[in-house]
Amino acid sequence: MTLSLIRGWSAVYWRELLILRRRLSRMAASMAVSPLLYVVAFGWAFGDRHMPDGRTYLEFLIPGLAAMASMTQAWSMASEINISRFYWHIFEEFQAAPVSHLGYVLGEVLGGVTRTLLAVAVICGIGFAFGVPLHLGPLFWLAAALNGWVFASLAVASAMLVRTHADQALATSFIITPMGFLGGTFFPLERLPDWARSAVQLLPVTHAAGAMRPASYGLAPPLFSYLLLAGLGLASFLLAARCVDRARD
């Protein structure tokens, strides 16, 4: 019974992997561009400065960039699905197959999480290249995967709701980009005013950065962040399945 609820997920995920394999070198290169520029611009400007905890700014920045990438790369699924739905019409191939809505969403979300982990690996590689020490244990990757899960699910939901590619770009500009900069990625939240600090605590990426950063230092990350991301992941996954069902109308 449980398996029938997610029928077809492996086929959807397999297609994502085939496309990922086809584009791997191009995607890895494009995943490296922005983080590299941030590291060069901010790292070389402030890299030797020390944060309140005594670590260098680069040590602070790299896990923040990884948290941001776990959001943006997963969210980029929205554009892909949007294009495949309205331009290539590939979404119809899934709709016409005996694939459950949950199965379709699971396949796409796993595709998004895979991209997320690849992007985070690229950023960690950049960090190593700049001599940043990173402890890449399971809790670091788990936080990245959970954040990727949340935003890949939201990406599927968004791709089903918007009517044009331009609407999709609008959502990215007004929601995702500000989140990426304000969610504890580039600067410590302690420097924000109280009201702003409270507001950014509502963002999933804040908790992803808050978990990935201590994990990358080899410290114990806050359990609450993992529970919150898991809860948001479940809610956004179910929302995505609902939106896929409604897309039939």
Place this chain on the structure above:
Amino acid sequence: MLQIHKTCHDSAGEGQAEGRPRASAAPMIQFEGLTKSFGKVQALAGVSLEVGAGELFAYLGPNGAGKTTTIRILTGLCRPGGGQVRVGGLDMAADPLGVKRLCGLAPQAVNLDSELSVAENLDVHGRLFAMPAAQRRERSAELLEYVGLTDKARAQVKALSGGMKRRAMLARALMHSPRVLFLDEPTAGLDPAIRRRIWALIKQIQQDGTTIFLTTHYIEEAEFLAERVAFLDQGRLVALDAPAALMAGLGAWSVDVVDNHHMESRHFATREEAQEFAASQENGFTVRRVNLEDVFMACTGRKIQ
């Protein structure tokens, strides 16, 4: 089955044509009272039809008549506003995944994954229908040979011509051995030579036992391929019968008379009658055989394209 004159009369009045399959065939597709609206636009206004097992059925109408909406409902891409759909005896509302397992779809727009190879597209389709790996490999090789694309198996779809893409879509739709194949404008935009090659394939698929439900706005496509045709206009069924029977309801020969940029067609039982009428005309004329477009015009007062 309704005669053309009765059908046309109904379309002008309150009724609609009724669709029953060939007497010898059990219905494979049945839909009754199918309705669908998009905002204030009514795409389907209570269409009922049955298509027999093994039948090659053509669904004709101008752009916007509701053909694609019907196919989208029958294949589960879209929910009907009202009415019932059964395919292979299964109720779409109760068992949508069961219905989808029976159906193959080649939609109007080419929707192959352009970055994947032809074989990869077929493989993904097989996985979507839960086919085992060995069966996927075997069936894919068979079908690519069937549609003449064996040498293109590893080619990326974006490198194929329009005709090859259409053939690849047919192969993909047949991958899971569907009992019903829905073809939405399968030759749209193709040149005449490629179109005829696709027609031969479609005929072959039907002869191999698959029920085919085809939409087209190419009159000659329906005349050549279909055992029965239905005309749809503004979401209503306006005529339904074998092409020959529909055309026989008008006559055998037509004369197109051009007068002040306006063309009018008259229909006659014999060529002699048609030529006699044509000889009496002062303006330009063409004598030709009656076709399905004449039937559509007689029913609706408009050309199909």
